[in-house]
Amino acid sequence: ETGVTQSPTHLIKTRGQQVTLRCSSQSGHNTVSWYQQALGQGPQFIFQYYREEENGRGNFPPRFSGLQFPNYSSELNVNALELDDSALYLCASSLAVGLAGYGLNTGELFFGEGSRLTVL
Amino acid sequence: DAKTTQPNSMESNEEEPVHLPCNHSTISGTDYIHWYRQLPSQGPEYVIHGLTSNVNNRMASLAIAEDRKSSTLILHRATLRDAAVYYCIPPDVQGGSEKLVFGKGTKLTVNP
Numbered sequence: 437e438t439g440v441t442q443s444p445t446h447l448i449k450t451r452g453q454q455v456t457l458r459c460s461s462q463s464g465h466n467t468v469s470w471y472q473q474a475l476g477q478g479p480q481f482i483f484q485y486y487r488e489e490e491n492g493r494g495n496f497p498p499r500f501s502g503l504q505f506p507n508y509s510s511e512l513n514v515n516a517l518e519l520d521d522s523a524l525y526l527c528a529s530s531l532a533v534g535l536a537g538y539g540l541n542t543g544e545l546f547f548g549e550g551s552r553l554t555v556l
Numbered sequence: 557d558a559k560t561t562q563p564n565s566m567e568s569n570e571e572e573p574v575h576l577p578c579n580h581s582t583i584s585g586t587d588y589i590h591w592y593r594q595l596p597s598q599g600p601e602y603v604i605h606g607l608t609s610n611v612n613n614r615m616a617s618l619a620i621a622e623d624r625k626s627s628t629l630i631l632h633r634a635t636l637r638d639a640a641v642y643y644c645i646p647p648d649v650q651g652g653s654e655k656l657v658f659g660k661g662t663k664l665t666v667n668p
Binding site for chain 2: 438440469471477478479480481484492494526528541542544545546547548549550
């Protein structure tokens with residue numbers, strides 16, 4: 437048990453629809469990272485939120501957006517769903533620490549079990 | 557960005573040691589090497605990380621080459637539960653902030 441919970445666990449949408457996925461981070465963690473994992477592939481970094489602000493983004497279009505709330509929980513929103521958006525969406529929480537001269541160290545990631553999205 | 561090279565798959569027998577290699581020739585001098593694994597139908601889980609010298613924890617050992625261009629994750633006695641995809645991850649530093657970006661990993665099969 438990582439203490440990271442995601443909802444829903446499974447959902448089915450149709451092309452063009454919008455979806456919101458939720459993540460409750462581990463207590464005391466200030467950072468949430470979202471990943472997309474297509475079948476047979478490694479997780480692909482979507483973006484990271486640190487203290488309620490986006491703190492880095494992978495190669496995903498703007499229709500992928502997110503939020504982090506004051507309690508550090510997070511949402512991932514995907515608009516105008518496409519068939520290729522079908523994947524497992526993983527949330528990971530961590531305690532990022534700013535290190536003088538080294539920037540922000542993400543720390544160990546604690547992953548949830550993921551939300552399986554199917555787009556028809 | 558540092559890139560990694562790992563074998564696509566490896567096979568081991570139960571209770572034997574397993575050495576999982578990773579090449580990361582472009583890693584910078586201050587980047588830690590992280591290893592995660594993903595069991596079937598689960599999210600990835602942290603295994604170990606290190607900077608220069610060898611590291612040990614209850615799950616595994618990490619041997620880092622002196623030039624830091626490669627590392628080896630060592631499972632001392634493989635169990636069936638160790639069957640997973642193992643990811644070697646040097647961090648991707650964007651704007652002074654470290655992110656962990658996964659590659660394809662090595663799928664480890666453990667035979668009984």
